[in-house]
Amino acid sequence: MFVYADNAATTRIDPDVVKAMMPAFGELYGNPSTIYSKGREAKEAVNKAREQVAKAINCRPAEVYFTSCGTESDNWAIRGIVKHYAAKKGKHIITTNIEHHAVFECLKALEKEGFEVTYLPVNEEGFVTAQQVKEAIRPDTVLITVMTANNEIGSIQPIEEIAKTAKENGIFMHTDAVQAVGHIPVDVQKMGVDLLSLSGHKFHAPKGVGALYVRRGVLPDNLLNGGGQERGRRPGTENIAGILGLGAAIEKATSSLERDMEYVSALRDRLIDGILKNIPQCKINTPSHHRLPGTVNVSVKHIEGESMLLLLDMNGICATSGSACASGDLDPSHVLLAIGLPHEIAHGSVRFSFCAENTVEEIDYILDVFPKIAQRLREMSPLWEEAMKNDI
Numbered sequence: 001m002f003v004y005a006d007n008a009a010t011t012r013i014d015p016d017v018v019k020a021m022m023p024a025f026g027e028l029y030g031n032p033s034t035i036y037s038k039g040r041e042a043k044e045a046v047n048k049a050r051e052q053v054a055k056a057i058n059c060r061p062a063e064v065y066f067t068s069c070g071t072e073s074d075n076w077a078i079r080g081i082v083k084h085y086a087a088k089k090g091k092h093i094i095t096t097n098i099e100h101h102a103v104f105e106c107l108k109a110l111e112k113e114g115f116e117v118t119y120l121p122v123n124e125e126g127f128v129t130a131q132q133v134k135e136a137i138r139p140d141t142v143l144i145t146v147m148t149a150n151n152e153i154g155s156i157q158p159i160e161e162i163a164k165t166a167k168e169n170g171i172f173m174h175t176d177a178v179q180a181v182g183h184i185p186v187d188v189q190k191m192g193v194d195l196l197s198l199s200g201h202k203f204h205a206p207k208g209v210g211a212l213y214v215r216r217g218v219l220p221d222n223l224l225n226g227g228g229q230e231r232g233r234r235p236g237t238e239n240i241a242g243i244l245g246l247g248a249a250i251e252k253a254t255s256s257l258e259r260d261m262e263y264v265s266a267l268r269d270r271l272i273d274g275i276l277k278n279i280p281q282c283k284i285n286t287p288s289h290h291r292l293p294g295t296v297n298v299s300v301k302h303i304e305g306e307s308m309l310l311l312l313d314m315n316g317i318c319a320t321s322g323s324a325c326a327s328g329d330l331d332p333s334h335v336l337l338a339i340g341l342p343h344e345i346a347h348g349s350v351r352f353s354f355c356a357e358n359t360v361e362e363i364d365y366i367l368d369v370f371p372k373i374a375q376r377l378r379e380m381s382p383l384w385e386e387a388m389k390n391d392i
């Protein structure tokens with residue numbers, strides 16, 4: 001059996017999305033910046049996709065800017081705001097210590113350029129509070145950036161309350177909603193944010209296309225300089241195929257959102273229950289509330305995450321140990337350390353992430369294979385032997 005359980009890393013492109021993209025590989029080849037009908041056709045198609053995105057997140061089409069990915073959206077939002085407003089407002093930024101690398105590394109670079117960043121600690125379930133944000137605000141705070149949902153453990157932050165605090169203090173608010181869009185309701189009016197990042201490949205559109213919501217009147221500096229595309233704010237000839245895919249995917253995901261959330265949550269809960277029942281000494285790192293429907297992060301004590309992944313792969317199961325960008329380096333995930341896991345337990349962690357394409361049979365297959373893998377590795381692990389001795 002083959003089970004794709006890494007939907008937080010990327011998703012399969014939906015066949016309906018492929019269909020929506022096909023015109024861009026055929027007759028829809030005009031450059032949207034040209035004035036003849038071939039170009040206008042392409043421009044109309046891009047603007048239709050813009051309307052689909054706007055409808056899905058409840059904003060005006062003119063507030064949606066297409067980008068090349070979630071990483072670009074995050075970098076543009078953060079860098080664009082602080083560069084434009086630092087002279088007037090100051091050089092202090094507030095964030096959390098569990099952000100995605102796209103936010104984290106951007107802030108690290110800004111620190112080298114003279115900006116100051118406060119990294120708020122999360123609690124053991126992976127949450128920050130609006131009160132923490134409020135206490136961190138200074139007269140020179142220019143931007144608050146807090147992710148909507150975490151990619152490793154699935155915790156969902158109180159964005160509405162944090163944005164309210166930001167607004168009361170006249171500070172811009174950005175959220176990285178890349179894991180949220182297409183998976184939980186995302187309404188920029190209700191959330192009250194000024195900027196929001198999203199990425200197509202996390203909800204069954206292709207890789208290499210994203211969008212940034214920018215509230216009307218908010219003016220981030222451009223990241224790129226060039227032509228007049230995207231109302232002069234994001235130059236570069238449009239990725240028409242990707243944009244059409246993003247539009248179709250966000251519309252489809254939103255139309256079945258409630259049903260999918262219920263279905264995927266049931267898969268998640270079945271896996272968590274089964275793991276707790278069948279694997280002794282493990283810890284679920286995903287919180288028990290305010291969490292994504294499809295994310296399960298588990299630490300299996302006294303064994304290595306990487307060896308579990310290899311054996312899962314040999315059994316046809318795709319999962320990950322930390323975020324895709326982090327695997328390959330030896331440090332345990334900063335998110336798992338942030339929720340207070342000791343290094344050795346953080347190292348023994350696996351993330352499964354599901355979507356509506358996954359089935360109950362797949363969950364049961366994981367529950368058949370995974371406990372055997374854990375047991376086999378523990379039998380070979382000196383750490384486990386030691387732990388068993390100490391228990392007696």
Ligand SMILES: *Cc1c(COP(=O)(O)O)cnc(C)c1O
Pocket residue numbers: 008009068069070071072074100102147149150151176177178179199200201202208210
């Ligand atoms: C995947 C992801 C990103 C990066 O998006 P790309 O389109 O892959 O650049 C940013 N933030 C979060 C939370 C993500 O999960």
